Amino acid sequence: MIRSEKGCRNDRGAAGARAIALAVLSVGGVASAAKTDEAFTGRWRIDTASITGDIKPTVFRVRGGVFRRDDNTAVRADGQLHRVPSDGYVDEQSISVESDRVIKEIDKVRGKLAYTVDYVLSPDGNTLTWHVASYTGPDGHAVRSETVQRRVGSASKGAHPISGTWKRVGVTVDSRQDTILKLDGNHFSSRTDSGSGFDAIIGGDPVRLDGDNSGVRAQITRPRPDLIVETDLSVRGTVDDVLSLQMMPDQRTIRATGVYGPKKRSTTFYLHKQSE
DSSP states (O other): OOSOHHHHHHHTOOBOOSOOOOOOOOSOHHHHHHHHHHHHSEEEEEEEEEEEEOOOOEEEEEETTEEEETTSOOEEOSSSEEEOOOOSSOSEEEEEEOSSSEEEEEEEETTEEEEEEEEEEOTTSSEEEEEEEEOOSTTOOOEEEEEEEEEEEOOOTTSOTTOEEEEEEEEEEOGGGOEEEEEETTEEEEEOTTSOEEEEETTSOOEEOBTOTTOOEEEEEEEETTEEEEEEEOTTSOEEEEEEEEEOTTSSEEEEEEEETTTTEEEEEEEEEOOO
8 A cells, every 4th residue: 555654653644535536537548548647657756745634633642651652552661561452553662762862762572673663852841753764665674754743732731742742744754665666457556666565457356565564455446437446354254454645647746545544544645656
């Protein structure tokens, strides 16, 4: 799935309604479909400034040697690994309070390093930057991103300065998070440089999503020549996420809309085709 994996796991997911404007295709169905196939194939980069949707503020509570983000399990901030309820992506977590401005998080799943996060507070205490590294790709190399948040709720007296309510204002990702799409007849693949992603038959059986530790499988349909829909199924067979990719008339922009997670949060963003 095209998304910042750690960001979506933390937010987890984000999300946009599946209201996709009906595109009217003229001029020869076969010719236009072939042209659209060619347009989908290539390297695509997310325009992080275009992300909109049901994105809730993040709430940190760090006090008395305990760290908690949103409704996640509270973890002792003693630098040791602690078991947390598994969501398929993380089952152990370590939190270290380095200073009044820096907290470090290490996430593991089934004994393997999954993510690291450095939360860095600005000197004025009003900007929080998450420096995230994901090691979940098949090649094991770090894929990095940064999320910048602005304070919208003050910390309680006596709590660590990171505590409070924060609103996301910016995201940056490195080029290793670019998505490489390939559409050839009824064969569709979506992968990153790290090898994360899948190869699927449109309308075929669900396939494993490489680099997704939870065992998610992706099923691909194509309701129209300009629209590809990825439905992610959990190991229980329930629908986790739905991502729709609509090719825009310029053939170099994709409008992505998604519905993520159990709360069905929605998001919309754009991807731009990179030059060969």
